[in-house]
Every structure is written in structure tokens, then in C-alpha cells.
Amino acid sequence: MTSASTGGTSITANPAAEAALKAELQPPIRKFRPDRSKRSLPVKIAIGFGLVAFSVLFIYPFIWLISASFKPRGEVFDNKLIPDTFTWENYIRVWQEAPLALWILNTLIVTVLAAVSVTVSSAMVAWGFSYFRFKGRSALFGVVLATMMLPGAVTMVPVFLIWNSLGQVGTLTPLWAANLFGSAFYIFLLRQFFLGLPRSLFEAARVDGANNWAIFSKIAVPLCKPAIIVTLIFEFQASWTNLMAPLIYLRDSETFTIPRGLKALLDQFGFGGNLNWEIVVTASVITTLPMIILFFVAQRHFVEGIATTGVKG
């Protein structure tokens, strides 16, 4: 749910999240595990069939897309899973038609900078809100939560004008630099984790002479690794797939990120009259694969993270 964001990402959630998340974070009394042994055979078959049928529904379009990318022009739409004529030509052509390597490089720069900066800054802010007790803390945190409610559209135009006056329109800076200041959604998520850590640990470290920064970076952050990883992946994903900000800020094809580039390819080859769909299809495959690989690598952290935070990405 990447929202209409300008310069970084503003995820629109809601203070209602607090109540729901709190409910999620409470330790379960006794986890419900269905007793599979007592189940009758027809029920087992029905469940298995349902799972397989739905997963086919979810996976099939990918297989179709990958297979289409190996088909020559007139056969893209033949709906066959195994191409009649197998060809690498699309993969070669797409690199000739578009500066794909540049787009991938741009996207990597933006996504890494965006994810790292939002994670570091949000963790710091979240720590400030969870460890220290000071007057007005909950009021200020209320303001943080309130900013999650704001639709990205409201700030979109003025934020564009800021980057415009700084001469940054046309560069990659507006796509990530706002992340240096943290984002309400991740501040909220990380604070939930920090609040769950035992305070006695920090007091012990303080007695041993650790300063505030050391307690934060050497003790709290390592203990919150799952939440940190989830934040990194969420922002990486949001940034990797963001189309609106590049549409607003990027001008030349050399600075495009992958979604912006795909959109340009679609305009040029899909709608542009010559209907070279195989180019668009192949570019989609190339740009989707890194995310799928990342997901498979990080799957355990990712699903666990979502499951424990109960948070939407």
C-alpha cells in the first residue's frame, strides 16, 4: 500500500492500528492449533484441494508471464505454457531498446538509500519515544500517529515545490532524501518492539557505563532485529515499486527507476501503436525477479515479522 507519496514514502495507516496492533502483540494464552489427526479424509482432501487450487491461481500469471517472455512476437498471446518457438531474442532486444542496466542501477541506489535511511532514523525516533520518559511524550507521539492519517495527496504539491526550489527535480534525491527524517509508520512499528524489551537490561548497561547511544545501538537495535529487517524490506519494496514519485520527479530516461521505465516502455511499445508486447512482458519479468528473489531469501524474517507485528506492507 504505497500511497501517493512524494519524496520518500508516506504510508497511510491509521491510529486504529494502535488498538489492533496492541491486541496482536499480547502473548497468546494457548495458541490454537487445529487437531489434524481427528480429521476425516474428505475434509483433508477438500483443504488440500482448496490450497492447491488457490496457489495455482496466484502463481499461474507469473508462469504465464515468464513463458511469454520467451515467445517470439506473434505468439505472446497464445496462452501456451511451453512456447512453440523458444527464443532469447526478447531478452536481447529489451536491453537494446531501453537502458535497463541504468534503470536497475538507479532503482538500487534509490531503494537502498531509502530503506537504510528510513530504518536508521525511524529506529532512533522510536527509541526516543519508547525509552525516555518526559513531559508531553504521549502528546508528541499522538502527533506522529496523526501524520499517518494524512493522505499523501495533501503534501504532494508543496513537497514537489520544495524539491523544485532546491533544484532537485530531475534527480533521484527527492525519491529518498525525505526518508532521512523517519516515517511515522515505521516509528510506530519499531516503538512497539522497543517497548517490549525488558528495561532492566538497559539499566544494567547504564550501570556498566554505557551511554544513551551505546544502549540504543549495541543493545536495543540488535534485540529488535526482526522489526529492523521488516522495516528494511517494507521500505525496499515500497521504493522498488513506487511509480508516482518517479512520474513526478524524473524527466530523462537516464534517471528513470524501473517502474517509471516500465511505464515508458508500455507507452512506447504497448500503446504506441506498434504493439511490441513481448518487450513489455520481458521487461516486467526482469524487474519482478529481483523482488521475488529477495522475498525467497528473506521469506522467514519477512513472514515472521508481519505475523508478529500484524502489520500490512
Next chain:
Amino acid sequence: MATLARPARDASATVPMRPELRRRQRRNLRAALLFILPWIIGASIFTVWPILYSGYLSLTDYDVINAPEFIGLDNYRRLLSDEKIALSLFNTAYYTVLLVPAQILFSLALAMLLNEAGRSSSFFRTAFYLPNMTPPVAVGILLLLLFNGQQGLINMALGWVGIDGPNWTTDGPWIKPGLILMGLWSVGSTVIILLAALRNVPAELYDSAKVDGANWWQRTMKVTVPMISGTIFFLVIVNTIAGLQTFTEAYTAFFGAGTYSNEAALFYAIYLFQQAFEFLNMGYASAMAWLLFVIIMIITGIQFLVSKRLVFYEGDDK
């Protein structure tokens, strides 16, 4: 008795401790502010100032090149008479009203299935989550291909059961249903959140329901759904807000170079984007943004009111 609740603070607040305590508090506050500082700076520049400035811009005529010209409430008056506003609001409402309940029901079904899956559940979980990892631009492209009238996979499948499918991507009335079906495809994260909620339902409740002779359907309706209603409510709100701001898939698929008039897919966020960055009507776009904000506030408010009667929170003794 109330004083007993905070003995520590009373003890430390005795007279000799006070200067030391105050110094500590000040140091504490300074350290906290240092940690929070990034957000304070960021929110001032990228949230507070933009809100104020966007409010001001909404009262002006501004095209970025010339200085903003104050025109009072003209933009808001124009909102009322702009037929495309009405159209885009209708499209957005149509999409959101159908999509959100469908998403929740579909995800709940999938989550319950996953909850029943044994060791293989991690495979199915990955399968259901896969579409969420696909860039929405690629989802828009897939939509164009799968829902294509002549050769698309969807119509081919419909053909097997003897249905002559419509032209989903060009036939006005079928564009939104196609987008909704595509939206259902990306329910992965909703499924995983619901799965987490299902796993936290205490087993005792199912046991006692079984003892009382409740069948599967009764257990689902009287135990499962009430126990996860907080999570469902959270998802309804988040998905509604996301639905109202939907942009990428529809923009990708239906607003190509030179085709700026695909009215059936003109969602509010798309029209706002066009006004701001294609037609450079920054003032009007700001007024549109404020209207969207008010609409989201009202809808969320209504959802909160309704939820008070429907949502059950553990430890809620009312």
C-alpha cells in the same frame, strides 16, 4: 489508596533529591529530543509546512511558473461543478466499496485454509504473497494481457465454461470489475495478518464451543470472527484508505501516452495527479487533496462509530 500506586516517585521527590532529579530530568529530556530530532525536523519540513502551504495554495491559482494568485474559494466552487470530480469520486467509491469487502472475505477464506494446512503452509504462504512482491506497474501490464478481450487468458478460461467474456480492458463497464479482480489477486499481506490473528485465538474457546455442540459454521461465526474482529476492523480501515487512493495499476493500464480520457478508470488520485502535474493546476489540485482528506476523515470516523458496536476487544468489559 491512590498514593500507594506510585511510591517510587513520592520517595524520590523528597526535598533533598529535588535538584539532582531535576538535573536528571533535564538531561533525560535533552537526550530524548536528540533522538526524536530527525522526526521533528522532517515533520516540520515535509508535513506541517506542506499542510499549511497546501491549504493556502488551495485558495490560489498556481501553475508553478507564475506566482500564486489568490482567488478565494473559487477552487472549491469549481470542485462542485467539475463533472470529472463527480465521475472520479464515483469510480473510486465503486472500486473501493466492492473491493474492500471482497478482499476481506477472500483473505479470510485463504487465511482459514492456511491455518488448516500443516507442514506445507510455508509454501502456500509464499504463493499467496507472491503478487504483493510484483511491482504494481507489472500488475497493470498483466491486467492488460490477462484481461485482453480476444486472446486474454481470463476470457479463454471463461470460454471453457461456455461464457463469452467481455472486452475487459476497453469496454467501459468492465474496466472496474477487471481492476477489482486484479486487486483480489494482491491480498497476500491481508491474508498473512489474518493468519496471525487466527493463530492467537485461544484454543479453549474452540474446545468449549465443541463441547456445547457447535458445528464448524457456528464456531466460525461465534468464536473465530468475533475474536479477530479487531484485526478485521484494522484491515477494513487500512484497505479502505488505500482503495480511496488507488493509483498505480489503473494509471499504468489505462492512461498511456496520449490517452488521457479513459473515463471508466479515472480514479480520484489519478485525476488529482493529472491536475497537479500534467495540467499544472497546483491550486486546484490542492483543493482536491483537501476534499480527499475530508472524505477519508469522514469515512474513517463512520467506520470507528460502527466498529464500536461490532468489534470485540479482549479485556473490554463493557
